[in-house]
Amino acid sequence: MASPSAATRQSLLKAATTLFAEHGYDGASVRAIVARARANQAAINYHFGGKEGLYLEVLKAAFEAFTRGDREAGRLEELSPEEALRRFIRAQLRPLLSRDELSRYLQIFTWESVRPSKVLRQFMVDKAAPFMSSAIALVRRFLPPASSDHEAMCAAIWLLGQCSVFVRNRAHFTQAPFELKIDEAFVDWLTDLLTGLALRGLRREA
Numbered sequence: 001m002a003s004p005s006a007a008t009r010q011s012l013l014k015a016a017t018t019l020f021a022e023h024g025y026d027g028a029s030v031r032a033i034v035a036r037a038r039a040n041q042a043a044i045n046y047h048f049g050g051k052e053g054l055y056l057e058v059l060k061a062a063f064e065a066f067t068r069g070d071r072e073a074g075r076l077e078e079l080s081p082e083e084a085l086r087r088f089i090r091a092q093l094r095p096l097l098s099r100d101e102l103s104r105y106l107q108i109f110t111w112e113s114v115r116p117s118k119v120l121r122q123f124m125v126d127k128a129a130p131f132m133s134s135a136i137a138l139v140r141r142f143l144p145p146a147s148s149d150h151e152a153m154c155a156a157i158w159l160l161g162q163c164s165v166f167v168r169n170r171a172h173f174t175q176a177p178f179e180l181k182i183d184e185a186f187v188d189w190l191t192d193l194l195t196g197l198a199l200r201g202l203r204r205e206a
Contacts, residue, residue: 009047011037013061016054021104024111025055025119052119059123062105066095067131076134081141085198088138090191092163096170096182110168135160142202155202162194 015036019028030051034041048054076084095102112120135156136149143152166173173180180186 005047008037008039008043012039012044012047012054013057017058017061017101017104017108020055020058020111021107024108024115025117026115055117055119056123058108059120060127062108063123063127065102065105076138082195082199084138084141086191086195088135089159089163089194089198090187092160093166093187093191093194095167096187096190097184106167106170113168132156139202142199158201159198162198166190 012033016028016033019033019036022028023032030041030044033051033054034044037043044050044054048057076088079087095106132153136152139155139159140147140152143155147155170182172178174182
């Protein structure tokens with residue numbers, strides 16, 4: 001059984017995740033968070049050092065949730081280039097099948113795309129580098145040997161973008177005029193489609 005202090009911490013994280021998803025970092029007030037968590041402002045300062053620290057913990061949880069699929073995909077360098085690419089893409093599309101917590105995390109990142117916070121900018125500097133290095137190493141297996149670091153970086157960003165457009169816009173794509181039925185079969189089909197397109201795009205003449 002969790003201690004009262006640990007339970008308060010979890011209540012604050014849960015309340016903050018919901019409110020940051022609904023209103024963004026700037027729109028979610030400390031007063032609203034503590035009211036929802038049935039805590040007090042001193043608890044936020046005690047556990048997280050303030051609103052920024054609380055938001056940072058939510059971002060860490062979101063990043064862990066979204067990159068869990070990459071860890072579950074295994075060591076990509078030990079797979080054939082084609083299988084590594086497919087597993088990487090499937091991992092990026094995994095949030096399409098998720099609900100609840102992942103959906104709220106996705107809403108938070110959607111807010112950040114409109115009104116970026118300084119907390120996220122610093123977080124990405126610290127946390128995104130290893131993830132991007134993995135994506136760059138993957139696309140390098142397909143690019144011509146003479147490709148520059150700049151070209152490999154842009155190719156990795158492009159690959160991630162092909163997946164994230166579906167994840168970010170999941171709710172819209174299930175409605176008219178798209179009316180996509182997003183289930184396990186669709187995600188497997190989309191994985192195959194994007195893998196094929198990526199292979200043709202990355203495998204070009206030097």
